[in-house]
Every structure is written in C-alpha cells, then in structure tokens.
Amino acid sequence: xxxxxxxxxxxxxxxxxxxxxxxxxxxxxxxxxxxxxxxxxxxxxxxxxxxxxxxxxxxxxxxxxxxxxxxxxxxxxxxxxxxxxxxxxxxxxxxxxxxxxxxxxxxxxxxxxxxxxxxxxxxxxxxxxxxxxxxxxxxxxxxxxxxxxxxxxxxxxxxxxxxxxxxxxxxxxxxxxxxxxxxxxxxxxxxxxxxxxxxxxxxxxxxxxxxxxxxxxxxxxxxxxxxxxxxxxxxxxxxxx
Amino acid sequence: xxxxxxxxxxxxxxxxxxxxxxxxxxxxxxxxxxxxxxxxxxxxxxxxxxxxxxxxxxxxxxxxxxxxxxxxxxxxxxxxxxxxxxxxxxxxxxxxxxxxxxxxxxxxxxxxxxxxxxxxxxxxxxxxxxxxxxxxxxxxxxxxxxxxxxxxxxxxxxxxxxxxxxxxxxxxxxxxxxxxxxxxxxxxxxxxxxxxxxxxxxxxxxxxxxxxxxxxxxxxxxxxxxxxxxxxxxxxxxxxx
Numbered sequence: 073x074x075x076x077x078x079x080x081x082x083x084x085x086x087x088x089x090x091x092x093x094x095x096x097x098x099x100x101x102x103x104x105x106x107x108x109x110x111x112x113x114x115x116x117x118x119x120x121x122x123x124x125x126x127x128x129x130x131x132x133x134x135x136x137x138x139x140x141x142x143x144x145x146x147x148x149x150x151x152x153x154x155x156x157x158x159x160x161x162x163x164x165x166x167x168x169x170x171x172x173x174x175x176x177x178x179x180x181x182x183x184x185x186x187x188x189x190x191x192x193x194x195x196x197x198x199x200x201x202x203x204x205x206x207x208x209x210x211x212x213x214x215x216x217x218x219x220x221x222x223x224x225x226x227x228x229x230x231x232x233x234x235x236x237x238x239x240x241x242x243x244x245x246x247x248x249x250x251x252x253x254x255x256x257x258x259x260x261x262x263x264x265x266x267x268x269x270x271x272x273x274x275x276x277x278x279x280x281x282x283x284x285x286x287x288x289x290x291x292x293x294x295x296x297x298x299x300x301x302x303x304x305x306x307x308x309x310x311x312x313x
Numbered sequence: 314x315x316x317x318x319x320x321x322x323x324x325x326x327x328x329x330x331x332x333x334x335x336x337x338x339x340x341x342x343x344x345x346x347x348x349x350x351x352x353x354x355x356x357x358x359x360x361x362x363x364x365x366x367x368x369x370x371x372x373x374x375x376x377x378x379x380x381x382x383x384x385x386x387x388x389x390x391x392x393x394x395x396x397x398x399x400x401x402x403x404x405x406x407x408x409x410x411x412x413x414x415x416x417x418x419x420x421x422x423x424x425x426x427x428x429x430x431x432x433x434x435x436x437x438x439x440x441x442x443x444x445x446x447x448x449x450x451x452x453x454x455x456x457x458x459x460x461x462x463x464x465x466x467x468x469x470x471x472x473x474x475x476x477x478x479x480x481x482x483x484x485x486x487x488x489x490x491x492x493x494x495x496x497x498x499x500x501x502x503x504x505x506x507x508x509x510x511x512x513x514x515x516x517x518x519x520x521x522x523x524x525x526x527x528x529x530x531x532x533x534x535x536x537x538x539x540x541x542x543x544x545x546x547x548x549x550x551x552x553x554x
Contacts, residue, residue, distance in 0.1 A: 088332065088337070090333055091331060091332055091333075092328075092336060093327070180447070180455075182454050182459065182461050182462075183451065183454075183461055184462050184463070185460075191460060202455045202458070204452055206322075206446060210421045210423070214422075214445040220423050221424055221425050221470070224385075224494075225425075226470065227469070228467065234467075253465075
C-alpha cells in the first residue's frame with residue numbers, strides 16, 4: 073500500500089484562517105513537506121506550526137531562486153522544472169514506503185500554488201487529495217475592508233508582469249481586479265491604474281492577515297519596489313444599494 | 314457598548330472546509346444570523362451546524378426571491394434593497410443591545426456574498442470583523458482535480474448572465490476562466506465556450522465539496538437548465554512542466 077499525497081492549503085497567513093480539515097490532515101500525517109526560500113523557516117510551515125507533531129518527519133525543499141529570474145526566462149523554466157522533478161522523487165520515496173505526506177501550500181493549492189507542479193508529477197501514480205484554502209487575495213480584500221464583487225461583476229486576476237498597455241486594456245474591461253505579484257512592477261502598475269482611471273479605487277495590500285500587514289490607498293504608496301506577494305485591489309461597484 | 318458584527322465565511326459546502334476562526338466565532342457569538350431560501354433550512358446554517366450552540370439566538374432572513382427575477386430588473390434592485398434594509402435594522406437591534414452577531418455567508422463574504430449588503434449598511438456604525446472563507450470556486454476546482462492558474466496566468470471570473478459575444482471575447486483574452494451562476498444560462502455558455510475553442514478544457518461542477526457533487530466534462534452535460542450555483546471551469550495551461 074502506497075501512501076496518500078495530501079496537498080494542503082494553509083490560507084493567507086493568519087494561522088486561524090486554516091481550515092479545520094487542513095489542521096486535521098497536518099496533525100495526522102507522518103510526513104509534512106513544504107517549500108521555503110533559502111535560509112528562511114518557510115512561510116507555509118510557520119502558518120501550520122501549531123499542528124505539526126513532534127514525531128512528524130519534516131521535509132523542507134528550498135527554491136533554487138525566487139524572484140531573481142523572470143518567469144519567462146528559459147533558465148527559469150529549466151531550473152524550476154529540475155527542482156520540481158527532484159522534489160517529486162523525494163516525496164515518492166515516502167509514498168512508496170506507505171507513508172502519507174502533507175505537502176503544505178500557502179493560500180489555495182490550485183490557485184498559483186507551487187504544489188501544483190508536484191501534483192502534476194505525482195497525481196497520476198499516487199492517491200492524492202487536495203485541501204483548498206483561503207486565498208491570499210481573499211485575506212487581503214478582507215483586511216482592506218473592501219467588498220470586491222457584487223451581483224454580476226466581472227473579476228480579473230492579473231499578474232503585474234503584463235505589459236502596461238495590456239494591463240490598461242484589461243482593467244478597462246472588468247468591474248473588479250486583483251493585480252498580483254507586484255515586486256519591482258509597481259511603477260508600471262501605478263501608471264496602468266492611473267491610465268485606466270482607477271487610482272481613486274485602488275488599494276495596496278502587503279502581507280494581508282499577518283501581524284505586519286500594510287493596507288493603504290495605492291495613491292499613497294510612494295516606493296517603487298515592494299514585496300513580490302503584495303497586491304493591488306480594485307473593488308467592483310455594482311449591486312443593490 | 315454596542316456589539317460587534319462578525320461576517321463569517323463558512324466555505325464552499327464541506328463543513329470541514331470552514332476555517333478555525335469561523336468555527337470559533339460562530340461558537341462564541343450569542344446571535345447567529347443567516348440568509349435562506351423560503352422554506353429551506355439555509356445552506357450556510359447547515360454548513361455551520363456543528364458549531365452553533367444550543368443557547369444561541371438564531372435569526373433566519375428569507376430572501377424575497379432568488380432566481381425568479383433577473384438582477385438587471387429594476388424590481389430586483391428595489392425589492393432586494395428593501396429586504397437588506399429591513400435585515401440591517403433587525404441586526405442593529407441586537408448590536409445596540411450589546412450582543413455580538415455572527416452573520417453567516419457561504420464561501421467568502423467579500424466575493425459575491427449577500428452579507429456585503431449588510432456590511433455596507435452597518436459597517437460604518439458598528440464595529441465589524443470579516444472572516445474570509447474558502448470560495449465556492451476553489452472548492453469546485455479542487456474537487457474537479459484541476460490546477461487552475463500557474464505562473465503568470467490571467468484568470469477571469471465571469472457571470473453567465475453576460476451576452477454570448479461578450480463571453481467569447483473575454484474567454485479568448487484570458488488563460489483560465491470561471492463562469493459562475495449558470496442556472497438557465499447553460500446553453501449560451503456552452504455555445505460561447507465552443508466558439509472560443511475551449512470545450513476540450515471546460516469542466517462542469519455542481520455542488521462542489523458536497524455529498525451530492527457532480528463533476529464532468531462540459532461536453533457531456535446534456536441538460537440545458539442547471540442549478541444557479543453550478544460553475545464551468547476552464548483551467549490555464551502555463552508554467553514549468
């Protein structure tokens with residue numbers, strides 16, 4: 073009997089925003105695996121800390137890089153592919169030994185989650201179960217006090233890596249928008265939001281639901297470089313009032 | 314001292330997909346309020362059942378209608394507005410008496426949630442706290458086994474009420490899409506997905522994470538009328554492989 077791969081979303085950051093199921097699966101899995109940036113404790117691991125037992129085997133997988141290379145750089149695809157291959161092989165040894173694995177993932181696993189690349193590689197050969205989580209963007213719009221989408225609003229989730237003209241076009245076509253992965257793209261995003269006439273509604277959120285979160289109008293964010301996981305939120309406006 | 318309004322997302326349907334925080338807030342609130350369709354127990358109330366104490370005061374608010382009127386019908390806006398006004402007044406009496414209220418909401422409150430209309434009316438006058446939840450769409454793509462968005466994918470969340478041509482245009486412009494609120498709009502959505510060349514990737518999900526969920530390729534769904542909360546999911550394709 074091989075083990076089951078549980079891919080577990082741990083939510084946006086506040087440990088209390090994990091689901092009951094995530095807490096149970098983490099507490100009962102003999103192996104807990106997670107990604108982390110080199111030299112860091114691992115954000116998903118920190119969120120799950122209260123539920124990881126003392127006897128649990130922990131597997132930390134360190135990203136070869138995070139934001140140093142552009143995702144469209146061929147070296148990014150090649151290196152990350154190799155990293156996910158090696159990670160999948162390590163997880164497979166535990167599954168082959170009949171041990172269940174809980175692979176932690178910030179937010180919701182199937183929404184821009186790294187864990188998908190492991191699911192893609194292992195899901196066909198091993199029993200797997202995904203535990204959805206509260207997304208980072210839900211955590212951010214909640215903390216910003218911004219009801220995002222009403223009634224028949226269209227929501228666009230846009231990566232900040234897009235070209236400025238493309239961002240403007242897409243912002244103009246939707247009611248509500250989330251612009252993700254800001255990092256060094258903030259000046260371009262600021263310009264696109266302004267050209268789309270949306271600066272008055274745009275809110276910047278960094279580390280939403282965490283102790284050191286920052287929420288402020290985009291117009292008041294002066295710096296040009298911000299964390300990769302910071303967001304800009306543009307709430308929709310429709311619905312009965 | 315007036316009470317606090319907690320707007321609590323209870324997730325997509327499986328009671329174990331509530332957050333730890335939602336469970337705690339529901340269990341400790343002297344008043345639990347929820348919406349329901351006339352003559353039904355209330356879906357959010359059912360999800361939260363294990364956490365509602367025997368001494369808790371329960372307030373059920375019955376929608377004057379659900380899908381009988383189009384949201385663009387002026388009578389819809391007027392009647393729903395009156396309903397939310399009356400509901401807000403009832404909640405205010407409890408808050409004025411110093412009692413905390415947990416207002417339950419399926420999915421995530423600020424993502425197409427009816428509870429936003431109460432927050433809009435009461436949030437300025439009373440302390441309020443929102444508890445985000447796992448969205449219905451996350452529950453659906455999880456159960457469908459569909460990693461939705463990778464890397465720099467653009468995701469569009471589209472209401473099925475849109476015109477067919479508009480749907481086709483927007484489907485062509487994104488990598489991944491969720492088409493919500495299918496109901497009687499399924500034939501139009503099926504045609505739009507086909508015209509956008511996406512039928513091969515489109516998956517239909519009804520009542521995702523619940524005991525009676527249905528997941529199947531859109532191409533195999535023959536009927537023309539389905540539940541209002543059923544979804545079509547079109548996963549993105551990018552990212553390192």
